[in-house]
Amino acid sequence: MTDCLLSARGIAKSFDQNRVLHGVDFDISAGQVVALLGENGAGKSTFVNILSGALPRDGGTIAWNGAETVFRDTRSALDAGIIHIHQELSLISSLSVMENLFIGDYRTGRSGFIDRKSLAAKARELLARVGAAHIDPRVEAGSLSTAEQQIVEIAKALARNARLLILDEPTASLTPHEAEALFAIVRDLRDHGVAIIFISHRFDEVFAISDRVVVLRDGRVVGDRPVAETTRAGIIADMTGRAFTFDALDAPAIAADAPIRLKADAIADKGRVGPVSFALRKGEILGIFGLVGAGRTELLELLCGMRPLAAGSISRPDGVVPGNATEAWRSGLALLPEGRKTNGILPSLSLAENVAVAKRQKSSGILDLGAEKSLFSRFREALGIVSEGPEQPIRRLSGGNQQKVIFARCLASEPDILFLDEPTHGVDVRTKADIYRQIQDLAKKGMSVVFVSSELPEVLALASTVMVLSRGRQTMLAANQGLTENDVLTAAFAQA
Incomplete structure (x- = not known):
């Protein structure tokens, strides 16, 4: 699928006197995985926080589904289908899995009380979509492993009809086996038309899951190419301006x-x-x-x-x-x-x-x-x-x-x-x-x-x-x- 879902042009951002983003251009299509790479401090987090409505931009434009748009807060971005899953997971550990999945949108019956049976059934459907049918939606989220919590976060995004999913270091605390299970979910979402921005410092993951690689350095795009035309050495040189080996x-x-x-x-x-x-x-x-x-x-x-x-x-x-x-x-x-x-x-x-x-x-x-x-x-x-x-x-x-x-x-x-x-x-x-x-x-x-x-x-x-x-x-x-x-x-x- 090649429909351009989001197009950012000239995105600029400063904090006090510190210019963080210098006119960043970025496109992503439906059904595409784009790796967003760069050193810490290169502007990755600032940029995706602007895309997800968490920060206002100082300059530039964002077109969403072909129409120029201003996401004034995270709620407006969520309503459009932009979901940002941060490196530090946001599940509320004392709530059940199903309560986390539908937080802010609980189903109620005619009595006005939460219909927990319906909630559990909907939760099972979502968990099955991300290959997590084994997770009991009634258990506390805090009792799950890190990998399971990561998958629940993705299921939560699907509950909000995600069209653009931003994954920030999603495998940082996962085993290789757990990471591969997560990648299978990402590939399935991509095949169903979800656009995914994938932030990682692990190059093997970038080559395994991405269609395109975009590199930021000092708040500017210094590389944007298909993953098939990208090498590890080339990414490092883009990120740092020099090569690095052990x-x-x-x-x-x-x-x-x-x-x-x-x-x-x-x-x-x-x-x-x-x-x-x-x-x-x-x-x-x-x-x-x-x-x-x-x-x-x-x-x-x-x-x-x-x-x-x-x-x-x-x-x-x-x-x-x-x-x-x-x-x-x-x-x-x-x-x-x-x-x-x-x-x-x-x-x-x-x-x-x-x-x-x-x-x-x-x-x-x-x-x-x-x-x-x-x-x-x-x-x-x-x-x-x-x-x-x-x-x-x-x-x-x-x-x-x-x-x-x-x-x-x-x-x-x-x-x-x-x-x-x-x-x-x-x-x-x-x-x-x-x-x-x-x-x-x-x-x-x-x-x-x-x-x-x-x-x-x-x-x-x-x-x-x-x-x-x-x-x-x-x-x-x-x-x-x-x-x-x-x-x-x-x-x-x-x-x-």
């Missing part, structure tokens, strides 16, 4: 007699992870790989005192084993958590405050706001944080720059051991490269790093030692010398 990274080798910073002996919690044993040495980068649900995050929580130890022991040279997050920060452990929106940023605080909060944990004196601003400025330069200044609210930064701020918070506490849970989750290729270099530089200076990643090439490029978890159990612990992707994946599927 070849520039060199996983450090660790001396056998390097001092041990932390030792875990058969540690386990109450059923999710364990037993796990390893010794972490000075300057070592321990990469932890496993499928979603393998217990990676739970292991980091055990090591940082955020999850009670049910078996085994943890030891450190100073004898301090933290029992909670505050004790962990004070004892020289720093954690960058997975899910920056929910577990990382402090959205009501400024950038300077978000960086300095960990350092405050280690002091009891009067706050020195000037020193905190200087601290932020130092990391702003070192990490390349793109911002208006230390007083800017962190919620106004792009996702990649928010990640850098949380990373700066960890470094500001001057830790001995740095724990990173999916440190490049949802960030662009340039930000990934910056984070990779920082991790390697820190290790060369003697810091010990433990990082979790679901991107296997990342683990094999960065780690000096690789650990693999499968269903909570340790199935591999080996020096990263000659390891192949097949070796690691075999261990990841063991006992699964």
Whole structure:
């Protein structure tokens, strides 16, 4: 199908003195999947928020179904059939699946009460359309897996007769199998005439699902071509102005007699992870790989005192084993958590405050706001944080720059051991490269790093030692010398 559904011309947007979009042109037809790519801060989120009515545009025009249109709010865009599914899912966990599907449009019987039988029947029809007939519409949405919640979000879009579906990093927390199931749904929607804007930092997904690739850089379209005429190297060059490969990274080798910073002996919690044993040495980068649900995050929580130890022991040279997050920060452990929106940023605080909060944990004196601003400025330069200044609210930064701020918070506490849970989750290729270099530089200076990643090439490029978890159990612990992707994946599927 080639009917042009939406045509944007010259879309411009500024925040205060910061120009974010510079005359963006964009078209999408019914029954087409267009990948919208770009570095964090390139303007992707601003652009799709304008398309979905969440932000007003400063200039340009939008034609919807051939007629020039102004979407004054998200309701007007929803009524037209434009549905934006954000990276942070919006289901209300305490409501049932069917209540989430029809929120704001509940069916009522003659009595005026909700006809729950009719609601459940309609919900089952929608769930069946997206291959989720196995989901009981009466269960609480919060009891579903992340993949199931993602599918419910799409079913919710169908309940509103979606004509343009915007998917923002939809597979960020899914396993490859779950992602492929989602792609099957996307292909079916495309075949039924739904237009889809697909935002992702995973290039293999872009080539698997997209018809066209549009690349933004610094608020301008720098690439727009069919996926068949696109290469990974070409996308990276469009996004960054330069190429990037893992070849520039060199996983450090660790001396056998390097001092041990932390030792875990058969540690386990109450059923999710364990037993796990390893010794972490000075300057070592321990990469932890496993499928979603393998217990990676739970292991980091055990090591940082955020999850009670049910078996085994943890030891450190100073004898301090933290029992909670505050004790962990004070004892020289720093954690960058997975899910920056929910577990990382402090959205009501400024950038300077978000960086300095960990350092405050280690002091009891009067706050020195000037020193905190200087601290932020130092990391702003070192990490390349793109911002208006230390007083800017962190919620106004792009996702990649928010990640850098949380990373700066960890470094500001001057830790001995740095724990990173999916440190490049949802960030662009340039930000990934910056984070990779920082991790390697820190290790060369003697810091010990433990990082979790679901991107296997990342683990094999960065780690000096690789650990693999499968269903909570340790199935591999080996020096990263000659390891192949097949070796690691075999261990990841063991006992699964």
